[in-house]
Amino acid sequence: MGLSRRVFIKTGLAGAALGACGALPPVARWLRRSDAATDPQERVAYTYHPPNCGGRCSFKCTARDGKLVKIEANEWPDKRHSLICLRGLSELERVYSPDRIKTPLKRAGERGEGKFVPISWDEALTTIANKLKELKDKYGGKSIYLKASSGVEHPMFSLGAMLGVQMTNAGGIDIGISGGLNQVTGVGLFGPMNNEVTDWVNSKTILMMGCNFLETAMTDAQFFYDAKEAGAKIISIDPSYSTTTTRCDQWISLRPGTDTALILALINQVFVNKWYNEEYLRKNSTAPFLIRADDKKLLKAGDKFLVMDKNTGSFQPYDTPGIQPELEGDFSADGVKLQTVFAALREHTKGNTPAWASKITEVPEKVIADLAKQYATAGPAVVTWGWGGPDKWYHADSMGRAAGILAALTGNIGRIGGGVGACNHHLPGYFAPFKGWPLPKDKGFGPAKPEMPAPDFPYKPNSVRAVIIQGNALNQWQANANKTAAWLKKLDLVVVVDIFQNDSVNYADIVLPTCTNFEMEYDSYNLQIRRNHIMTMQKVIDPLYESKTDFQIEKELAAKLGLDQYLPKTPEDLNRARLNDPAPPLRGITVETLKANRYIQRLNAPWEPFRSNMNQVYATPTKKIELYSEKLLSFNAGFPSYEEPQEASPSNPLFKKYPLQFSQAHTRYRAHSSFSNARWILQIIREPKVEMNPRDAQKRGLKNGDLVEVFNDRGKFQARYQATPEMRPGSIRVSEGWWSKYFAAGNLQNVTNSALNPRGYPLIHGPVIPFNDTLVEVKKVGGAN
Numbered sequence: 001m002g003l004s005r006r007v008f009i010k011t012g013l014a015g016a017a018l019g020a021c022g023a024l025p026p027v028a029r030w031l032r033r034s035d036a037a038t039d040p041q042e043r044v045a046y047t048y049h050p051p052n053c054g055g056r057c058s059f060k061c062t063a064r065d066g067k068l069v070k071i072e073a074n075e076w077p078d079k080r081h082s083l084i085c086l087r088g089l090s091e092l093e094r095v096y097s098p099d100r101i102k103t104p105l106k107r108a109g110e111r112g113e114g115k116f117v118p119i120s121w122d123e124a125l126t127t128i129a130n131k132l133k134e135l136k137d138k139y140g141g142k143s144i145y146l147k148a149s150s151g152v153e154h155p156m157f158s159l160g161a162m163l164g165v166q167m168t169n170a171g172g173i174d175i176g177i178s179g180g181l182n183q184v185t186g187v188g189l190f191g192p193m194n195n196e197v198t199d200w201v202n203s204k205t206i207l208m209m210g211c212n213f214l215e216t217a218m219t220d221a222q223f224f225y226d227a228k229e230a231g232a233k234i235i236s237i238d239p240s241y242s243t244t245t246t247r248c249d250q251w252i253s254l255r256p257g258t259d260t261a262l263i264l265a266l267i268n269q270v271f272v273n274k275w276y277n278e279e280y281l282r283k284n285s286t287a288p289f290l291i292r293a294d295d296k297k298l299l300k301a302g303d304k305f306l307v308m309d310k311n312t313g314s315f316q317p318y319d320t321p322g323i324q325p326e327l328e329g330d331f332s333a334d335g336v337k338l339q340t341v342f343a344a345l346r347e348h349t350k351g352n353t354p355a356w357a358s359k360i361t362e363v364p365e366k367v368i369a370d371l372a373k374q375y376a377t378a379g380p381a382v383v384t385w386g387w388g389g390p391d392k393w394y395h396a397d398s399m400g401r402a403a404g405i406l407a408a409l410t411g412n413i414g415r416i417g418g419g420v421g422a423c424n425h426h427l428p429g430y431f432a433p434f435k436g437w438p439l440p441k442d443k444g445f446g447p448a449k450p451e452m453p454a455p456d457f458p459y460k461p462n463s464v465r466a467v468i469i470q471g472n473a474l475n476q477w478q479a480n481a482n483k484t485a486a487w488l489k490k491l492d493l494v495v496v497v498d499i500f501q502n503d504s505v506n507y508a509d510i511v512l513p514t515c516t517n518f519e520m521e522y523d524s525y526n527l528q529i530r531r532n533h534i535m536t537m538q539k540v541i542d543p544l545y546e547s548k549t550d551f552q553i554e555k556e557l558a559a560k561l562g563l564d565q566y567l568p569k570t571p572e573d574l575n576r577a578r579l580n581d582p583a584p585p586l587r588g589i590t591v592e593t594l595k596a597n598r599y600i601q602r603l604n605a606p607w608e609p610f611r612s613n614m615n616q617v618y619a620t621p622t623k624k625i626e627l628y629s630e631k632l633l634s635f636n637a638g639f640p641s642y643e644e645p646q647e648a649s650p651s652n653p654l655f656k657k658y659p660l661q662f663s664q665a666h667t668r669y670r671a672h673s674s675f676s677n678a679r680w681i682l683q684i685i686r687e688p689k690v691e692m693n694p695r696d697a698q699k700r701g702l703k704n705g706d707l708v709e710v711f712n713d714r715g716k717f718q719a720r721y722q723a724t725p726e727m728r729p730g731s732i733r734v735s736e737g738w739w740s741k742y743f744a745a746g747n748l749q750n751v752t753n754s755a756l757n758p759r760g761y762p763l764i765h766g767p768v769i770p771f772n773d774t775l776v777e778v779k780k781v782g783g784a785n
């Protein structure tokens with residue numbers, strides 16, 4: 001770590017950042033001991049890194065005199081993954097950050113003020129337990145709401161189940177496009193691509209639709225370059241010139257929120273030019289199913305969908321062996337006209353020409369036509385996205401449906417080198433779901449049925465009176481923060497468990513300090529599967545200050561409620577129970593084998609890129625690719641259509657007042673709000689920046705570095721303007737996650753859109769929070785410093 005040390009001490013900026021954040025001495029003190037390489041107190045231990053950048057890198061750590069002094073990449077069985085990034089290395093400092101919560105705390109000011117006094121663990125846990133018991137007795141378990149941020153590896157769900165609370169660690173985020181794609185292919189949570197990124201070397205075309213892969217899937221960057229070297233044409237479809245776009249073969253800048261129109265035009269071109277794969281559609285999709293002209297439902301006999309069989313000239317159940325389903329033709333049944341899904345889809349997209357899409361997306365017509373040809377005719381092709389761009393829009397589900405249909409028409413699902421879906425977090429891969437800890441069946445334990453999707457809680461009447469939050473979910477998992485704050489102020493109890501004093505902590509009545517992944521009392525804590533490997537955490541150093549692991553906190557809180565006898569004694573017991581599972585990928589893997597193999601092992605899986613749906617069986621009700629959705633007929637959406645963004649559209653009257661679309665892309669400098677306070681990273685980027693094209697800035701009389709206010713009717717925040725020619729004019733960006741204390745005033749979440757699309761409720765994971773479907777205006781409030 002010589003390099004980091006030198007950078008740390010030499011850089012003038014560091015002094016400024018550190019001055020604002022707290023004392024330097026403890027860090028310098030232990031780093032100075034780097035000459036003591038042969039110190040008998042040195043210990044090597046292995047852990048993995050949980051922040052939700054998706055990497056889940058495995059670390060080899062060195063502790064000296066009980067202090068963490070060195071972090072390196074651990075060696076993975078598949079050596080391509082033996083990686084680490086600067087955020088990971090920065091943990092040497094962040095673990096000892098002055099922002100660490102050192103003891104349990106009790107609120108001393110108003111909720112939101114962030115003023116606390118230290119209390120003992122006993123007082124903290126007794127206060128929480130008494131209140132939970134009172135609420136459960138009076139109002140039932142559903143009056144308690146438990147939620148964890150991503151990257152929290154031990155959500156207290158066993159305790160939650162015993163109390164019968166409403167709980168979740170998902171909802172409203174990263175599920176917009178996949179909610180639609182699920183309708184087509186049956187894909188699960190987050191809508192991963194069918195094929196692992198290591199399969200991209202077999203692709204001829206990769207459409208990255210709003211995916212800053214080289215920044216947001218850093219540990220997979222090599223597979224992007226492998227694909228490029230193997231000859232894939234990688235096309236970035238992104239309103240702005242992202243880091244990833246700089247390395248793509250082509251950049252198509254579109255108006256934000258209009259991806260569905262672009263894809264519909266590609267579908268139109270596939271039909272016009274007959275680039276579809278008839279045989280594939282006949283066999284593997286609902287293309288031959290028949291739509292009734294009267295109620296738009298699919299023709300059925302009993303519970304079986306019917307198709308017209310060419311061989312017999314009669315309607316037959318779609319899964320009858322040996323039939324030859326018709327893709328087109330004039331049919332009727334009982335006097336009702338019928339149209340195949342295939343023909344109806346062609347008709348539905350007839351008007352979605354490149355000229356039509358060009359007006360909406362602001363992409364030239366010829367570019368759209370050429371894109372369609374490249375995608376449909378060059379060979380195996382991928383349509384992929386992250387979750388930070390087009391997912392965070394009110395109508396995101398339509399994009400997922402349209403993309404699924406495009407991939408299906410061209411036979412790109414269940415194909416080597418093909419695929420459709422999200423590619424971040426190295427999804428998909430070989431996997432084994434871990435079961436929860438088995439609680440006794442005769443005690444009536446079990447979580448309450450959630451009253452509403454998670455993002456609704458602050459805004460709609462509900463039974464919740466107490467929230468227990470692990471992480472920063474109150475700030476990160478809700479838009480329109482002023483409304484969230486108003487809700488929090490009405491509650492009987494707010495508990496936050498975190499390592500650092502983040503924005504959610506500021507609202508807590510009781511704060512409980514937890515440990516980082518380096519600190520714990522146990523030698524096998526948590527389990528994680530990523531990139532076809534399984535890993536667990538070894539203790540590297542003792543818990544700092546008075547912090548405890550979430551496991552320990554759950555146990556001790558359960559003890560206060562007389563429930564701890566039902567929980568595992570140690571996390572190692574929990575891991576043993578999870579690994580005692582017949583899932584083939586886990587065969588031969590035990591806590592002991594993990595320990596003997598540097599705490600990481602490859603799953604018992606082929607050394608081949610993971611590819612789903614190769615057998616052309618889908619997790620849909622018909623087991624086929626479903627091009628038409630009866631479920632969404634009540635929304636007049638049997639097929640997906642383009643709709644203008646709910647808020648960020650020039651057709652919105654609000655646009656006159658707030659003409660800038662606000663995007664909050666993810667950044668290499670943090671994982672969401674994690675690393676906001678990493679002082680080594682703060683040397684590079686000290687504060688949030690309002691990134692804006694200089695053309696837009698000029699209109700507002702802004703000079704680089706001016707202090708500006710970003711505002712709309714929901715709220716406002718202040719930060720410095722950074723001239724960013726890479727931004728598409730008409731859009732501004734502040735990367736998500738910054739803690740409020742780094743803004744000159746407010747927080748970006750004060751302005752974000754919290755409207756939820758009614759069409760999202762019947763979808764598998766509910767409606768998505770349209771963070772990017774937000775309009776704002778920007779004005780100068782101070783000069784450059």
Ligand SMILES: Nc1nc2c(c(=O)[nH]1)N[C@H]1C(S)=C(S)[C@@H](COP(=O)(O)OP(=O)(O)OC[C@H]3O[C@@H](n4cnc5c(=O)[nH]c(N)nc54)[C@H](O)[C@@H]3O)O[C@H]1N2
Nearest residue numbers: 210211212216242256257386387388389665666668671672
């Ligand atoms: N370093 C780092 N890596 C991360 C994370 C992190 O915080 N830090 N977070 C992880 C998580 S949980 C997530 S969800 C992913 C997110 O991963 P990505 O989706 O790659 O993240 P973003 O950079 O937010 O968005 C990608 C791109 O979408 C573009 N975009 C914005 N609006 C639109 C639009 O309407 N249409 C199109 N086509 N493009 C648009 C943006 O300009 C941006 O370049 O990253 C994961 N990886």
Ligand SMILES: Nc1nc2c(c(=O)[nH]1)N[C@H]1C(S)=C(S)[C@@H](COP(=O)(O)OP(=O)(O)OC[C@H]3O[C@@H](n4cnc5c(=O)[nH]c(N)nc54)[C@H](O)[C@@H]3O)O[C@H]1N2
Nearest residue numbers: 149150470471472473476497498664671672673674736771
């Ligand atoms: N406006 C806007 N908001 C967004 C987004 C956006 O694009 N725009 N992106 C969204 C996306 S895609 C995502 S995935 C979410 C991510 O948001 P979150 O899921 O909230 O992730 P983080 O911000 O990284 O917060 C993780 C918190 O957990 C704490 N923590 C870490 N380890 C532990 C542990 O072991 N125990 C406990 N108790 N705490 C721990 C960390 O200190 C940190 O405070 O943000 C979303 N919010």
Ligand code: SF4
Nearest residue numbers: 049055056057085088
């Ligand atoms: S922050 Fe992400 S990429 Fe960096 S070391 Fe940690 S897990 Fe790996």
Ligand SMILES: [Mo]
Nearest residue numbers: 173174387388
């Ligand atoms: Mo995410």
